[in-house]
Amino acid sequence: MQNNRTSFQIKSLIFSVESTNIIRDISVDIEEGKITSIIGPNGSGKSTLLQLLTKNYKRTSGDILIKGNSIDKIKGKEFAREVAIVNQDNTPPLDTTVRKLVSYGRIPYKKISLTTMDEEDEKVVDWALEITGLTELAGKDVSSLSGGQRQRAWIAMSLAQKTGILFLDEPTTYLDIKYQMDILNIVKELNEIHNITIVMVLHDINQAIKYSHNIIAMKDGKIHSVGNAKSMITPDLVEDIYQVKVDTFEIDGIKYIVSF
């Protein structure tokens, strides 16, 4: 079942805390070079799944493979050169410039002196700053930035890791609509121009439809359905997952949902 287009393979994944199953037997493949969004109600296990995939939580049973190798076999910094994650609610360190924060993304390539930067590192940092539109703000303190700028700084740090896959946990939550668009457009550019595989948890179903290729819909720690983002979301599916009735409307042939 493994093929070259698979980035992550998740097999019978179970995660429990104090004998309560949070993730209950999930098996799914994540397609390489695509944007995959995970949607589902609060407490459905979306963020937990992301934390399991990035080795932040230790699974109870099952297996997670990257290109056929179990993630257990890929250690620390080597894993951080393959997989990057932008978490939710990041605490900005005090008295740290944007450039310094982004340069931390090079740590996976360092051994003892973690913050000594060579020419190659500087180039990567410049590149990450440019993509996220932070070149002008590089000398500013991270804690002085707005929410949207700060989120871009965290994304830039992950980009400096130069990974093939990037996870984002609710990257648009707490941001106003302009910054939400900013972030999602950066994500799209990363995927289309830089060929980075994206997996993100999103709250907004319409954003998931618009910005992703595939959607994984979760409910009660299980996968409810997986499919093509442009066609899988129906009023029945939304009602089944969220227990709300919704209508649809169409833009450019794609159905979005609306609820009142």
Place this chain on the structure above:
Amino acid sequence: MKYNKKRRIIGFFVTIVALVFLILFAIRTGSLDIGIIDLLKALFIEADEKVGIVVDLRLPRIIISVVGGFAIGVSGTLFQSVMKNPLADPGLLGVSSGASLTFILMIWLFPGLFFIAPLMAFIGGLAACFLVYSLAWKGGLDAMRIILVGIAVNAVFLALIETAQKVSAGGRVIENVVTGNLSFKNWNHVTTLVIYATVFIIIAFLLSSRCDIIAMDDRTIASLGMNVNVLKIQISVVAVFLAAISTVILGTVSFLGLLAPWIGRLVVGSEHKYLIPYSMLAGGFILLLADTVGRTVAYPAEISVGVIMAVVGGPFFIALLKRTGGKYAK
């Protein structure tokens, strides 16, 4: 940027000058008044009896105050970085009293092993640190819980120290360890402290970028491929050693590890390559000031430096707790 280069340079310059003047003032103040020129003359040209007393008695305690203050200032900064909390202090966390209890038990029960006592104090400090961490562990290390457990463990250790002191019929050495008394210090103490403190302060400087990194969320550090626990242990070990060695020589001094980095953050900001050296200077300055005040304010009686620090530091801790409680309480 709030903390620009100019502000940092001025901060360091003023503090170094103030420290030098305080050292000179401390040398000439006391039961024997001598001039600095007399001192230099006696040290380098010809011996002088009056100056000899100062060199034998007063100079060691001044050097010990300054270097001990350096060590405690750096230790406090490292603890605060690991705990991600400005209320951490080796005295309050029970590390100093753990070190001091071990040290006392060593010299009481095995007086022949005096030469490895600093090492034993270090192990005692580590054990205390481990005890506090493990008692505070609840699916992770929450800084507020560590501090509360630390205060409780510290109280128990202090009681045990007092018991040991009473049972062993109160040797002079033990009393000095407990209250932080700087009288009767000689050049052997100076050598021990200076060698150990220098080595570990240099290691602390080398850890400064790691201290910056640890200010990020644990999961973010982990996502960069680093082992967060290993990082915390590395920094903690250096912090414990600095606290232990200063406790062995100086006795338990509370609140200094709190005060020095707090001033440091105000003056040079939170970047550790500036904060660690600045907190070091501030720690040395404060401790020497406390000792000098202690031996002159009620002359001929002496107030120990531990007592002075507690009197000044206690209210300061409460003020800091009130200011930051909302921000750091979970």
